Amino acid sequence: xxxxxxxxxxxxxxxxxxxxxxxxxxxxxxxxxxxxxxxxxxxxxxxxxxxxxxxxxxxxxxxxxxxxxxxxxxxxxxxxxxxxxxxxxxxxxxxxxxxxxxxxxxxxxxxxxxxxxxxxxxxxxxxxxxxxxxxxxxxxxxxxxxxxxxxxxxxxxxxxxxxxxxxxxxxxxxxxxxxxxxxxxxxxxxxxxxxxxxxxxxxxxxxxxxxxxxxxxxxxxxxxxxxxxxxxxxxxxxxxxxxxxxxxxxxxxxxxxxxxxxxxxxxxxxxxxxxxxxxxxxxxxxxxxxxxxxxxxxxxxxxxxxxxxxxxxxxxxxxxxxxxxxxxxxxxxxxxxxxxxxxxxxxxxxxxxxxxxxxxxxxxxxxxxx
Ligand code: SF4
Numbered sequence: 257x258x259x260x261x262x263x264x265x266x267x268x269x270x271x272x273x274x275x276x277x278x279x280x281x282x283x284x285x286x287x288x289x290x291x292x293x294x295x296x297x298x299x300x301x302x303x304x305x306x307x308x309x310x311x312x313x314x315x316x317x318x319x320x321x322x323x324x325x326x327x328x329x330x331x332x333x334x335x336x337x338x339x340x341x342x343x344x345x346x347x348x349x350x351x352x353x354x355x356x357x358x359x360x361x362x363x364x365x366x367x368x369x370x371x372x373x374x375x376x377x378x379x380x381x382x383x384x385x386x387x388x389x390x391x392x393x394x395x396x397x398x399x400x401x402x403x404x405x406x407x408x409x410x411x412x413x414x415x416x417x418x419x420x421x422x423x424x425x426x427x428x429x430x431x432x433x434x435x436x437x438x439x440x441x442x443x444x445x446x447x448x449x450x451x452x453x454x455x456x457x458x459x460x461x462x463x464x465x466x467x468x469x470x471x472x473x474x475x476x477x478x479x480x481x482x483x484x485x486x487x488x489x490x491x492x493x494x495x496x497x498x499x500x501x502x503x504x505x506x507x508x509x510x511x512x513x514x515x516x517x518x519x520x521x522x523x524x525x526x527x528x529x530x531x532x533x534x535x536x537x538x539x540x541x542x543x544x545x546x547x548x549x550x551x552x553x554x555x556x557x558x559x560x561x562x563x564x565x566x567x568x569x570x571x572x573x574x575x576x577x578x579x580x581x582x583x584x585x586x587x588x589x590x591x592x593x594x595x596x597x598x599x600x601x602x603x604x605x606x607x608x609x610x611x612x613x614x615x616x617x618x619x620x621x622x623x624x625x626x
Contacts, residue, residue: 258296258303260313273347282326283348291385292318298378302369311369312362318378319349320363332360379482380505386478387506394506396474397481399498399515401491404484406451406464413443413453413464454487463487469494471502480506492521499533512536523578525620526613539620547597553608557615562608566592570606579611 277284292315299314320335323345329335339345340357351357367375386392443462445451451464465487473480481498499510513528514536528535542551553570554563562570562582568589570582586604589595598606611617 258300258305258311258314260310273343273353277344277347281344283323283344286322286326287348290319290322294381295378298381299370299374302374312358312366313350314366316349316351317363317366320345323348332363335363336360383478383480383505386473386476386480387508391476392473392478392480392506393475394473394480394502394508394510396512397471397499397502397510397514398474399469399471399495399513399519401467401469401494401518403454403456403463403465403487404468406445406448406466406487408445408448408451408464412445412447414446450486452486452488467491469498471498473506474512491515491518492524495519495524496527496531499528499531509533520620522611522613522617525616529616529619535620537620539617539624548594550608555610555614555618562610564598564606566594568592570608576609579609579614581607581609583607 274284279285295314295318303311320339323339324330324332324335327338327345329338336357336359339349339351343353346353346355370378383392387394443453443464445453445464448464451466453462454465454467455462456465467485467487467489469481469483469485469491470479471481472478481502483494483498485494495513495515499513502510510533512534517538517540519537520540524537525535525539542549548565552565555561556563560572564570564584566588568584570584573581573583575581584606589599589605592598
């Protein structure tokens with residue numbers, strides 16, 4: 257049953273708790289503009305109207321969660337322990353000075369009852385209100401991802417033995433090589449399979465994690481989109497869906513998207529070009545895996561060919577998943593003085609795969625140089 261609060265519970269015997277909180281306090285500033293009057297109707301359908309024990313009042317629950325985020329109290333137990341002795345949180349959430357606070361598990365139950373879809377609707381409604389108030393626009397957005405360490409113990413990790421049966425009869429060194437390629441030794445989390453092993457740029461330590469993808473509007477720093485995935489998700493794959501959600505929500509074309517080099521993939525540049533969004537994303541330096549690296553091959557967009565360091569033509573051929581093979585003629589390479597460095601062992605011609613959005617990546621690199 258939906259809980260309800262009485263107006264007198266906001267007051268305390270010597271006046272309002274509000275009198276004890278400075279105007280510039282974070283919660284006082286938020287309270288001046290926060291309007292959650294619509295929240296009760298939003299979640300009413302999730303509760304029985306005539307039966308059951310009254311639950312925590314929806315606005316109180318959201319205010320508690322907000323106070324937790326704003327004050328850096330991300331664990332419910334810690335939040336409720338702090339709320340019990342913190343006058344500002346008590347006032348912000350509508351509790352009296354001596355009023356008993358709900359158990360921390362009430363917040364967990366509310367999250368389970370409302371579910372992800374309902375929280376997203378609440379979030380979207382909040383963003384729409386910010387757009388209406390002119391503090392968010394969605395025209396210029398800054399996008400970033402951060403790893404969130406999953407709350408699981410190291411004991412809950414197990415090794416995934418992929419293709420174990422198929423590899424059993426292979427020679428030892430081949431087993432070792434295939435295991436590295438197929439992720440045979442990858443750890444998985446048995447208690448929370450949604451958390452996958454990943455490393456952050458800062459610490460190279462593999463940890464079970466989630467990844468939070470956040471988009472912030474340039475006008476006043478309002479978060480206009482958020483998504484949480486498993487830790488190993490590549491941030492590049494989340495960028496365009498995030499922009500699409502922002503455009504739907506704000507009804508504004510995202511003209512400029514900024515992100516760090518973690519998003520610098522040809523397919524990201526290509527996708528942003530096609531949707532006429534300027535990508536302010538620093539391209540990564542090309543990894544050098546060969547003695548004759550790719551940057552020494554010139555792509556000729558007009559004729560759709562690749563020119564090798566010796567000026568020979570590599571023509572487009574077979575398509576693969578995200579690109580095409582470009583192949584030289586064997587007779588050109590046979591006479592070439594660079595053949596020993598350029599060709600892979602046993603090959604008589606040169607074959608490279610260019611991603612479909614390679615030209616967009618080249619344009620991004622050129623922009624960076626200008
Ligand atoms: S080996 Fe072939 S592709 Fe490589 S530089 Fe020589 S001619 Fe060009």
